Amino acid sequence: MQLITTKSLLTCASLLMAGICFSASASAAEFRKLDGALPPALTMTGLDGTRHELANYRGKVVLINFWASWCPPCREEMPSMQRLKQKLANKPFAILAVASGEDAQEAAAFIKRVKADFTVLPDPDAAVTKRWKVYGLPTSFLVDANGRLRYVLTGATEWDEAETVQRIESLYP
Amino acid sequence: MKCAVRICVALLLAWPGLAPALDASLPLASGETLVFDRQAATGSKILLWVASERGFSPNEREAARQLAERGIEVWQVDWVNALLLPPLPRSLDHIAPGDMRAITEQARATGKQLFLYATARAAVPVLRGLENQQACVLLMHPNLYARADALADADYLPFTGLNKLNILLLQPMRSAATPWISNQMAALESASAIVRLRKLAQLREGFWRREDATRFESDQGLRLADLLSQWMDETSCN
Numbered sequence: 001m002q003l004i005t006t007k008s009l010l011t012c013a014s015l016l017m018a019g020i021c022f023s024a025s026a027s028a029a030e031f032r033k034l035d036g037a038l039p040p041a042l043t044m045t046g047l048d049g050t051r052h053e054l055a056n057y058r059g060k061v062v063l064i065n066f067w068a069s070w071c072p073p074c075r076e077e078m079p080s081m082q083r084l085k086q087k088l089a090n091k092p093f094a095i096l097a098v099a100s101g102e103d104a105q106e107a108a109a110f111i112k113r114v115k116a117d118f119t120v121l122p123d124p125d126a127a128v129t130k131r132w133k134v135y136g137l138p139t140s141f142l143v144d145a146n147g148r149l150r151y152v153l154t155g156a157t158e159w160d161e162a163e164t165v166q167r168i169e170s171l172y173p
Numbered sequence: 174m175k176c177a178v179r180i181c182v183a184l185l186l187a188w189p190g191l192a193p194a195l196d197a198s199l200p201l202a203s204g205e206t207l208v209f210d211r212q213a214a215t216g217s218k219i220l221l222w223v224a225s226e227r228g229f230s231p232n233e234r235e236a237a238r239q240l241a242e243r244g245i246e247v248w249q250v251d252w253v254n255a256l257l258l259p260p261l262p263r264s265l266d267h268i269a270p271g272d273m274r275a276i277t278e279q280a281r282a283t284g285k286q287l288f289l290y291a292t293a294r295a296a297v298p299v300l301r302g303l304e305n306q307q308a309c310v311l312l313m314h315p316n317l318y319a320r321a322d323a324l325a326d327a328d329y330l331p332f333t334g335l336n337k338l339n340i341l342l343l344q345p346m347r348s349a350a351t352p353w354i355s356n357q358m359a360a361l362e363s364a365s366a367i368v369r370l371r372k373l374a375q376l377r378e379g380f381w382r383r384e385d386a387t388r389f390e391s392d393q394g395l396r397l398a399d400l401l402s403q404w405m406d407e408t409s410c411n
Binding site for chain 2: 034040068070071072100101126129130132133134135136137139141149152154
């Protein structure tokens with residue numbers, strides 16, 4: 001009985017701590033400032049067959065989001081990415097959503113379900129994911145209008161929150 | 174009334190997830206006492222199962238019970254809970270290799286063929302405790318990163334003296350770690366371990382405990398004992 005009581009207390013304490021830590025980690029996704037280096041190459045084919053090359057987006061701020069349809073936080077942030085696109089419709093802004101490890105069919109089926117119309121780039125063999133050295137999903141990069149890497153975020157966020165929109169707008173000259 | 178209570182108790186005990194495991198304990202060199210669950214069995218194999226920082230889920234408890242029914246003795250060790258550590262992956266980095274070695278030796282002393290199974294960051298204390306020891310190890314989506322920042326090469330924790338280990342690396346394919354699995358294998362092989370890879374299609378990490386599990390993941394989670402038994406057979410220890 002003594003053992004059971006002790007074990008129950010330990011379990012309760014662990015659960016309590018877990019709750020706190022999960023809350024902490026939920027809000028722990030923070031933008032990390034980058035030093036403005038040039039990004040790795042990104043040349044991919046979109047769902048409609050169009051070729052996309054990051055270098056051709058010079059003059060626009062670009063959000064590059066690595067995601068997968070099986071990743072719950074990726075799914076959760078997608079609607080806010082769509083709202084962000086609408087919010088910045090009058091600015092030179094683009095979203096490139098790289099579907100890590102997924103083929104065009106899988107990516108298309110998912111993107112239709114979430115009703116997003118930004119550019120989705122299937123990366124079935126994860127070659128681009130590896131080139132960009134992405135270890136967790138979602139991971140997002142903000143590239144400024146001069147084509148320089150300015151921020152990275154590992155984890156999900158609400159992309160249309162004022163603070164985030166302000167951060168993106170600060171990347172315009 | 175008494176009869177109703179007896180029926181309720183009998184039903185509760187018959188409920189698979191509530192089948193009691195025996196509490197066992199081991200005094201550690203650190204002065205702590207490790208209390209762990211032991212599902213005794215009469216067969217010739219023993220599985221020392223080390224939980225991640227998330228502890229054991231009902232499916233994992235049930236799998237241990239089912240394995241014992243099949244003759245595989247199972248010891249389930251939850252370091253984080255036992256030592257009251259914060260339930261964070263890095264807590265498992267602080268388990269003393271000597272303490273891990275102590276529980277491994279205790280399991281080995283049963284005279285049964287020893288297998289170890291660890292999930293996620295629990296791979297770290299298991300591998301550190303097995304330096305220069307012979308063992309068959311199943312690692313489920315191990316997290317061996319020392320540092321993994323986007324845009325930079327990841328650093329893996331350094332391990333040494335794994336030359337007597339046969340490792341079966343179990344990697345759910347729906348995982349951000351999947352593209353990096355060859356690097357993970359190379360990190361283990363650089364410590365001289367023999368590593369084999371088993372890719373798990375259509376599954377995500379922690380598929381046996383996910384609240385958002387797909388039908389397939391739920392089914393596989395309920396089959397954890399079957400899967401573990403099969404994976405134990407797949408190690409090159411047999």
